[in-house]
Amino acid sequence: xxxxxxxxxxxxxxxxxxxxxxxxxxxxxxxxxxxxxxxxxxxxxxxxxxxxxxxxxxxxxxxxxxxxxxxxxxxxxxxxxxxxxxxxxxxxxxxxxxxxxxxxxxxxxxxxxxxxxxxxxxxxxxxxxxxxxxxxxxxxxxxxxxxxxxxxxxxxxxxxxxxxxxxxxxxxxxxxxxxxxxxxxxxxxxxxxxxxxxxxxxxxxxxxxxxxxxxxxxxxxxxxxxxxxxxxxxxxxxxxxxxxxxxxxxxxxxxxxxxxx
Amino acid sequence: xxxxxxxxxxxxxxxxxxxxxxxxxxxxxxxxxxxxxxxxxxxxxxxxxxxxxxxxxxxxxxxxxxxxxxxxxxxxxxxxxxxxxxxxxxxxxxxxxxxxxxxxxxxxxxxxxxxxxxxxxxxxxxxxxxxxxxxxxxxxxxxxxxxxxxxxxxxxxxxxxxxxxxxxxxxxxxxxxxxxxxxxxxxxxxxxxxxxxxxxxxxxxxxxxxxxxxxxxxxxxxxxxxxxxxxxxxxxxxxxxxxxxxxxxxxxxxxxxxx
Numbered sequence: 001x002x003x004x005x006x007x008x009x010x011x012x013x014x015x016x017x018x019x020x021x022x023x024x025x026x027x028x029x030x031x032x033x034x035x036x037x038x039x040x041x042x043x044x045x046x047x048x049x050x051x052x053x054x055x056x057x058x059x060x061x062x063x064x065x066x067x068x069x070x071x072x073x074x075x076x077x078x079x080x081x082x083x084x085x086x087x088x089x090x091x092x093x094x095x096x097x098x099x100x101x102x103x104x105x106x107x108x109x110x111x112x113x114x115x116x117x118x119x120x121x122x123x124x125x126x127x128x129x130x131x132x133x134x135x136x137x138x139x140x141x142x143x144x145x146x147x148x149x150x151x152x153x154x155x156x157x158x159x160x161x162x163x164x165x166x167x168x169x170x171x172x173x174x175x176x177x178x179x180x181x182x183x184x185x186x187x188x189x190x191x192x193x194x195x196x197x198x199x200x201x202x203x204x205x206x207x208x209x210x211x212x213x214x215x216x217x218x219x220x221x222x223x224x225x226x227x228x229x230x231x232x233x234x235x236x237x238x239x240x241x242x243x244x245x246x247x248x249x250x251x252x253x254x255x256x257x258x259x260x261x
Numbered sequence: 262x263x264x265x266x267x268x269x270x271x272x273x274x275x276x277x278x279x280x281x282x283x284x285x286x287x288x289x290x291x292x293x294x295x296x297x298x299x300x301x302x303x304x305x306x307x308x309x310x311x312x313x314x315x316x317x318x319x320x321x322x323x324x325x326x327x328x329x330x331x332x333x334x335x336x337x338x339x340x341x342x343x344x345x346x347x348x349x350x351x352x353x354x355x356x357x358x359x360x361x362x363x364x365x366x367x368x369x370x371x372x373x374x375x376x377x378x379x380x381x382x383x384x385x386x387x388x389x390x391x392x393x394x395x396x397x398x399x400x401x402x403x404x405x406x407x408x409x410x411x412x413x414x415x416x417x418x419x420x421x422x423x424x425x426x427x428x429x430x431x432x433x434x435x436x437x438x439x440x441x442x443x444x445x446x447x448x449x450x451x452x453x454x455x456x457x458x459x460x461x462x463x464x465x466x467x468x469x470x471x472x473x474x475x476x477x478x479x480x481x482x483x484x485x486x487x488x489x490x491x492x493x494x495x496x497x498x499x500x501x502x503x504x505x506x507x508x509x510x511x512x513x514x515x516x517x518x519x520x
Contacts, residue, residue, distance in 0.1 A: 021432065027440035035447050038454040043308050050307065172285035172374075179293040183300065193303045 003096045004104035011108030015073045022073065026116060029068040032187070033120075036061050037128070050192050056219050059131040062124060063215040064187045066117045066146070071153045073109030076161045080170040083161070088256070099158065099245060106154045134220045141227055145214040148234045152209050155241035156181065162245070165252035186212030206241060209234035264360060265368050269336065272371040283373055290374040294381040297323050314451045317392040318481050322473040323449050324385025327378045328409075329416035329472050330442075335375025337367040337417050340424045341435050348433035350517040363421065363508050393481050408476035408490065411497035415471050418500035419445070421508055428511025445469040453484060464489075471496040 015022050037058065044054040052060070079102060082088045091098055125131065133139060160177045164170050182188045184207035191199045191212050202208055213230045216222045222230060276283055301323065305316035333340075343366050346352050355365040395401065423438035430437055444462075448469035452460055463470040471493050477483075479490025 020430075021434070021436050024436040024440040028443045031443045031446050034455075034459070035450055038456075038459075039304070039311065039450055042312055042454045043304075167282055167285055168279060169282035169285050172282070172289040175289040175374075176285075176292050179289070179296045183296045188296070188300045189303050193307065194299070195303070198299075 003094075004100060007096075007101055007104045008108030011073060011105045012112060015109050015112050022112070025072065026069060029065055029072075030120065032068070033061055033065045033124075036188075037124070041128075050190070051221060052190065055129065055131055056221075058124075058128060059219055060190060060215045062121050062131070063218050064185075064211045065120065067149055067153075067185075067211045067214060068187060069117050069120075070110065070113050071106050071150055071157070073106075073113060076157050076174065077170075079158075079161050080164045080174075083164040084168065084170065092253075099242075099249065102158055103151070103154055106157075107150070110150070134218055138217060138220055138223060138227070141231060142214055142217045145209075145217055145231050145234060148231065148238060149209060149214060152206065152234060152238050152241070155238065155245055156206060156210070159241060159245050159248055162248050162252050165255050181207050181210060184208065185210035186215065190215075204233065206237035209237060265364055268365075268368040269371050272368075273373075276371065276373055286374045287377040290377040291381055294323075294327060294378070294385070298385070312451050312453045313483055315392075317389045318477065318483055319450065320385050321389030321393075321477050321481070322451075324382045324387075324389060325409075325412055325473040325477060326382070326445065326449050328382030328386065329413045330445075331375040331378030331380075331382055332413045333375065333417050333420050334372030335379060336371075337420065338372035338375065339365075339367045339369030340420050341372075341438070342366075342369055343424045344427035344430075344435045344438075345433055347427055347515065348431070352515055353517050362512060363505070367421070395480060395482075405480055408480065408493050411493040412472040412476055414497040415468060415493075415500045416445075418497070418504040419467060419469070422500070422504035425504070425508040425511045428514050441467060445472070448473050451478075451484065468496050468500060 040052075040057045040061070041054060043049065044052065044057055048054075048056075082091065091101070094101070134142060156177070160173055161170070163173045167173065184202040184205050186202065186208065187210070191202050191208065194202065202212070208230075213234050217227050217230070298320070301316060301320055305311075305319070309315065311319065346355075346366070346369070352362070352366075355362050358365060419441065420438065423441040424435055426437055427435065444467060447455070447459070448463050452463060452470050452474045455463070460470075464475075475490040476493045477490070479487045479493075
């Protein structure tokens with residue numbers, strides 16, 4: 001346990017040492033927030049659409065921004081390079097579990113990300129006006145959903161990064177993942193706007209848990225049993241991916257060849 | 262020119278050695294554009310127009326950004342490794358060769374993802390034009406080509422300028438340039454939806470709006486300030502000059518890592 005805590009602290013320290021890079025890394029998610037806020041402001045000013053009013057869409061986009069920002073510090077690129085360079089061999093001899101160690105590293109930067117999220121959400125609300133909080137039970141479920149989002153997002157990034165054992169081209173894998181996550185999570189556009197069949201696929205995919213589920217619960221667009229069911233799906237995917245990742249890892253190790261040493 | 266293509270050709274051959282990698286990258290960029298198109302069609306299924314812009318005209322803007330980006334990756338991808346080369350002192354090799362340093366830097370890599378972006382971007386522009394009511398005269402065709410070329414020049418110039426900032430930043434990764442590249446994504450939507458400060462940034466400071474919004478607004482006769490689109494070639498010349506200036510200033514600051 002102490003080893004994992006040390007890894008987590010190292011992430012935070014590295015992130016704080018390269019503060020400028022940290023902020024630049026947030027630009028992509030921030031740009032999407034600004035662009036979509038502007039687009040929906042123009043559209044929803046006249047009339048609500050698909051059950052979304054302008055304040056609701058604003059809240060939705062802020063949740064999407066928060067979800068897009070957590071677990072993004074120092075993650076995949078470092079792991080990818082270590083696999084591609086063969087440095088991963090050094091990780092293998094360490095007396096910690098590889099998957100848990102990477103999780104610990106991802107969690108280490110969480111408090112910094114939360115601080116940045118609060119800042120951006122605070123500024124946005126100050127500029128564009130407040131949002132309505134859901135009633136007590138909804139808020140609790142939203143918090144639970146955001147909590148589950150953290151391991152879920154880690155696992156999706158982790159599994160896709162393991163692809164580096166099979167291909168040299170991490171960029172391509174990362175781009176493809178970003179594109180799929182952006183659409184299927186509802187970060188780009190709420191899932192109800194998609195054609196029915198696509199929305200259904202997205203709804204049951206692991207990606208919906210990355211934005212759509214917590215956002216809809218926050219807005220109160222789903223409640224009661226339906227909300228619980230969405231969170232259960234989210235949790236189910238965490239379990240599936242956690243053990244699935246172990247299988248992928250085992251297969252990956254069999255492919256690993258490291259030159260020199 | 263011939264030398265430049267030869268340098269790129271060498272990269273192309275080495276890239277073809279890894280066929281799956283090439284396919285993954287091409288597929289990933291196509292996928293990104295498909296996601297954009299799905300997003301736009303889902304959005305415009307409910308709203309016919311966004312500040313006077315239809316689905317097809319916004320699609321054209323997405324296409325213009327993709328196309329300009331594609332040319333930047335396919336022919337000038339080496340710019341993105343400038344930060345790394347400065348950090349490692351590898352620029353020394355370029356300095357002793359009798360060929361412009363900026364060209365050597367930009368030909369140091371070839372991003373095959375550019376090819377798929379050029380194709381998909383081109384298709385998006387073509388689809389947008391096919392659904393527009395532009396009445397084509399030879400003069401208008403020539404103007405459209407000029408606007409397109411200018412928009413590509415602007416994108417490549419901004420890439421060079423923002424990457425050359427690494428001469429001052431001492432960072433081994435092109436994070437700054439990449440962040441600015443992301444800002445450019447804002448210009449895929451009509452500029453009129455943004456607050457004034459953002460309009461100023463996209464129109465003047467980092468003139469991404471001249472890649473897509475202004476030239477297309479002029480061409481399609483949409484929006485309120487179409488004449489600005491005619492300034493696109495001027496903006497292109499201006500961007501290229503500023504980029505060259507920044508690069509030259511930066512190069513003068515360059516200190517090797519000591520080989």
